[in-house]
Amino acid sequence: MRALLLVAVLACGCKRDSPAVKADPDGKKLVKTSGVVIHRGAPRVGDRARETRKQSMEMSMLIGGSPSSPMTITMSHDDVRTEEVLAVEGRVVTKLRVTYDSREETSSSGGSGPPVKKPSPVAGQTYVVAVTKSGVEVVDVHGKKLPVSEAVVVEKDYAAFGKEDEVLAGLPDTPLRVGDPAPSLARAFRDRVGGVKELEPEGEVVVKVDKVTNDEVVFSVRATFVAVRAGTLSMKLPITGTLTVRASDGATIAYEIEAPLTIGSGDAGIAMSGTGRMSVSAKRETF
Numbered sequence: 001m002r003a004l005l006l007v008a009v010l011a012c013g014c015k016r017d018s019p020a021v022k023a024d025p026d027g028k029k030l031v032k033t034s035g036v037v038i039h040r041g042a043p044r045v046g047d048r049a050r051e052t053r054k055q056s057m058e059m060s061m062l063i064g065g066s067p068s069s070p071m072t073i074t075m076s077h078d079d080v081r082t083e084e085v086l087a088v089e090g091r092v093v094t095k096l097r098v099t100y101d102s103r104e105e106t107s108s109s110g111g112s113g114p115p116v117k118k119p120s121p122v123a124g125q126t127y128v129v130a131v132t133k134s135g136v137e138v139v140d141v142h143g144k145k146l147p148v149s150e151a152v153v154v155e156k157d158y159a160a161f162g163k164e165d166e167v168l169a170g171l172p173d174t175p176l177r178v179g180d181p182a183p184s185l186a187r188a189f190r191d192r193v194g195g196v197k198e199l200e201p202e203g204e205v206v207v208k209v210d211k212v213t214n215d216e217v218v219f220s221v222r223a224t225f226v227a228v229r230a231g232t233l234s235m236k237l238p239i240t241g242t243l244t245v246r247a248s249d250g251a252t253i254a255y256e257i258e259a260p261l262t263i264g265s266g267d268a269g270i271a272m273s274g275t276g277r278m279s280v281s282a283k284r285e286t287f
Contacts, residue, residue, distance in 0.1 A: 035175025036212050040168055041249030043093050047085040050101070051284040054078050061233075061263055061274030070274060071110055079103040079120075086128070092164050095130040097141075098154075121149045129154065131162035166192045167243070168250050176217055182207040185243075189221060199227050202236075210242060219243045221257070233272050236262040256281040 056076040063071060080101040087095035103120040126141050127150075138146060138154045146154065170188025172180075186207040193199060205223040212218075220242055227235040241257035261276035 035177040035180070036217060036247045037173070037175050038171045038217060038245060038247050038250050040091070040171060041251065042091045043085050043088045045085055045088060047286065048082065049284055049286045050080065050082045051282055052078075052080050053280075053282045055278075055280050057261075057276065057278040059261060059263060059274055059276035061272060063272050073107075073109045073276075074115055075105075075107045076115070077105050087130070090164075091168065092162060094162060095128065096158075096161070097126065097128055098158075099126040100124065120153065121147070122153045125150065127154050129158045129161055136161050165252075167245075167252055171245065171250050176209045176212060178209050178212055180209045182209065182219060185219060186223075189223065189243075193223070193225060199225050202226050207243075215247050216253070217245050217247055219245070234264045236264075237278065251286070252284065254281075254283045 054076075055078075057074070059073045060070045061073070080103075082099045082101055084097040085093050085095075086097055087093070100120070100122045101124070103123040105118040105120060106115040107118065108115040127138055127146070128141060128143075129136065129138050131137075136155070136158060138151060138158070140146060145151070166188040167185065170182075170185045172182050172184055176182075186205045189207060190201050190205040193201070202224045205221075207219050207221050210218045210220040220240075222240050224236065224238045227237065237259040239257055239259045241255065243252065244254040245251065246253050257280045259278050261274075261278060263272065263274035263276065265272045
């Protein structure tokens with residue numbers, strides 16, 4: 001299942017109204033009585049960041065109404081990338097150097113054995129992603145075209161490259177306090193996830209402020225999405241999670257999303273049922 005990836009960079013002053021504060025268990029200061037304004041920063045040439053991403057999915061399905069044991073499928077995908085901004089236009093990065101420090105994919109099906117590790121052709125490799133007149137172009141550090149096996153991976157990872165980040169654009173302009181709704185961010189989240197092929201929102205997307213610290217705002221996210229793959233299966237995902245944004249520049253520095261899965265029949269007339277769970281998380285550090 002494609003996931004929900006959100007990015008922005010830069011630091012500037014964080015505006016507050018002399019809040020009364022207290023310490024939370026992590027040693028950070030929680031804003032008690034007044035809110036924090038999130039400032040929208042802009043990326044700069046030379047900005048560098050390392051992002052660690054983890055995705056996993058487990059499914060157990062019965063196909064065709066068979067009374068036999070269900071089919072079990074597990075998948076995971078972990079990678080660590082280092083990115084360096086090479087060119088910008090306003091708040092949009094137009095050229096980026098990315099190194100896949102590590103990338104590992106595992107999968108298993110049928111419950112016949114342990115998950116199988118699949119080597120990735122991009123692990124340990126460095127690429128340049130750039131916006132050109134003809135679209136997004138990905139080349140190696142020497143400007144040469146990539147082998148198909150590598151191009152498929154990088155082009156998929158950076159399919160939204162060269163556009164302003166919806167989450168950054170959707171951040172509220174008003175001072176934020178715990179419990180405040182964030183409808184503009186909810187719309188951005190709905191549009192971003194709803195833009196993924198075969199994934200449609202069902203009902204309201206709810207985003208609220210869960211915690212406000214000295215330079216971080218943690219939003220809680222709750223939504224339901226439905227995925228329908230033509231001729232095969234349908235899948236319902238009631239999502240819950242958190243999104244952590246740095247107040248000084250609006251950069252997304254972490255997110256965690258989880259959802260139980262309910263699997264049903266698609267439109268091919270094949271009886272199918274099952275359950276499962278998916279999770280997606282990321283942490284981003286600038287340096």
